[in-house]
Amino acid sequence: MKGLEPANLPQILDRFKTFMPTVVGDGEGIERIAYELCQFQAENKVVYFETRYSPQLLANCNVALEWGQKPGNLTPHDVVLSVNEGLRKGCEDFGVKANSILCCFQHRPEWSAEVLSLCREFQDRGVVGMDIAGYETVPFDPLHIQAFQEAARCGIHRTAHAGESSSAEAVREAVDKMNVERLGHGYLVLQDEELYQRVKKMNIHFEASLISSYYTGVCKLENFDNHPVKRFAEDDVNFSLSTDDPGVFLCTFDDEFDLAFDKVGLNEAQITKSIFNAARSAFLPEAEKRDLIEQLMKEYNAS
Template sequence: MDEKRQRVNPTKDNFPYKVELHVHLDGAFRLSSVYDIARRRKIDLKVTSIEDFRKNVCVYHAHSLYKVLSSFVIFMPIIAGDREAISRLVYEFCEDSARNNIKYVEARYSPHLLANSEPKPEYALQHGDLTPHEVVQLVNVATKKGMEDFKIRVKTILCCIRHRPDWSEEVVDLAEEFKQDGVVAIDIAGGSNDESVCVEFVHEGHKKAFNRAKQLGIHITVHAGEAGTAASVKEALDDLHAERIGHGYRVLEDEKIYKEVREKHVHLETCPISSICTGAVPEDIHKHPVVRFAEDKANYSLNSDDPFVFDSCLLDDYNAAVDMGLTDKHIVTSIFNAAKSCFASDDEKKEILKELVEIYGDIDTDT
C-alpha cells in the first residue's frame, strides 16, 4: 500500500465555487462515520483502528478497476439495508460537499445496491424489507435537509448496474416517479465483484430501458471509455442516447468518434485521480486524455468519482489536473462546462452560471 495521499489544505482553495457532475454517493461517504456505523451494528471489520480500516478500504495507486470495485465489497455491507446509516451518510455528504465549496452537485447511486429486499441482496448482510423505492425516498429526504442546512444544490442520478439488466426498468420507473424530488437522470455503471465483468458491455435489457427513458424525457449519462474501448463511447451515444459520458478517456483511440463527441458537444465527466487508480489512462500523467480535451476545447469537467475510496476531495483532483498540465484557467473552464452541461432546470442553470460569472468573470468556454 502506498503512502496515504497528502490532502490539500482547503483554506488554500483558489476555486470558491465548484460544480461536480460525476461523484458516486456510495463512494463519497465519510470514512469515520462508516467506521462508527460498523461498530454500532457490531460488524467485525477485523481491524482495531480507523487507520487500519482506512488502509483496507482506500485505494491510492492500484491501476486496476477491479481493485477499486473490490473496495466496495468491504464497506458496502456496513451500509446497505440500514435506513439510519443511509440517511446519516447522505446528509453528511451534503455537508462535506459544501465544505469543499461545491455549490452544485449531481450524486449518483444504485438504489438496488443499498437495498436489502432481494432474497440474496447484492451487498446487504441479510434479507430485509428496505426496497429500492424506499432507498430513493430516504436519499431524497436527506438531500433536502442537507441542501437547506448547508446552502448547497444537490441533485441525484439513479444508476443501472451492468451485470443486473433485470433492475434497469425499475430504475427508469424510479427516475420518472421522483423527477420532482431532485432525481435528474439515469446512468449505467459497473458494480460486479467478478473481475471478468469489469469491462464495458451493454445488455439488451439496458438498451430497452434507456430507450424508454429517452421517450420519457429523462436525462442520460453513461459510464463509457474507461475500461472499454472508444467503441463503448459510440455505443453509449447511439444505443443508450447518452447526453454525457462518464470518464470517456478511451475515445481518443478513435479520432472519428472523438470528432463526433466534440462536434455534438457531448460532455466528458473526467476524474483525474480515479483514472490513475483504475488504470484507465497512461501511466505518464502528462499524456492524460484530459490534457488533450482541454487543448482541443472539448466539453469536459473535473470530478472526484469516489472520494471515500480514493481518500481525496475534489480540490485534490484539481491539483492532480494541474500536475498533468492543466492551468487554473482550464479548471475554471471545466467548472463552467459542468454548469452548462448539468441536468438542472434551465432556470436553475441560468442562476448557477450567473453566480459563476460573479466569482470568476465571464469567460469564453467555446462549448
C-alpha cells in the first residue's frame, strides 16, 4: 500500500485540514480541480463518473468557516457553478462524461436544506444526487432525514455514507428513514443478517472502496480475504468498486481491481460484474444509462 498509514475514519477526515484551506474560496482553483479530475479519469480509462463534494465546505461566504479561512465572496451556489464549469470543460477536452453529487455533512444539519435547494436548482445541469458524509452518528439528525425525504419526493437521487465506522443501525436508518438508493461503504450491514438480506432484496447498491477501507481501519491488509466485499460478491449483491479520495490515498481503479483480485480473491467475472453494477446504479436518466451500458458491453465484448 502506498500513501498514508492506516488509521480510523475520524483521523483520516482530519487530514483534510491540511489542504482544504488552500482551496476554499478560490473559484478558479475549484474549477481547475474539477477540470483536472476529468483528465485523471480519462487517463485511467473511466468513461463516466460521479464526483461528490460539499458546496459549503468549499465556500467562504454565507457559510460557517470550517477551515479558519478569511471571509470572502464565494458562496455555496458559486462553488457549484465553478465545479460545473470545470467538469463541462474537462468532459469536452478529455472525452469523458461526468456529473456531481452534493454532500450534506453529519455535523452540519443546518446545511442540509441548502444542499437540497442546490440539488433542485441544478438537477438538470450536472447535479444528479445528494449524499451525506462525515463522522457517522446514529441516529441521523432530523434535519438530515427531512432533507432526504424531500429529495425522494422531488425525484433527486440519494446515497449516504453509512455502515462504515458506526454500526448496522446507520444502514437501517439510511434505508428506512432516508430512502437511499445507494450506500457509501455499508460494510457493517453484515452485523445484522436480517437487514443484510433485506437490503440485498431491495437491490440497494453498495459503493465499496477497498483501499480506503484499509486506511480507515475497516480491514487490515492481512485480513483482506475476509473483506465484506468478498461476501457481497459471493452473495451476488449489487456492489461496485470505487476510488475513494484518490488524491488522499494515491489510488486508481487499477489499484482497486488489483487488490480485489490479489488479496480479496475476487475473480475476473466478479470484478467485471461490479463495473456493470456501477453503470446500472448510476444516477443517470434511463436512456443515458442504457447508452453507458451498451458502451461497456462493447468494451468488454459482452452480450
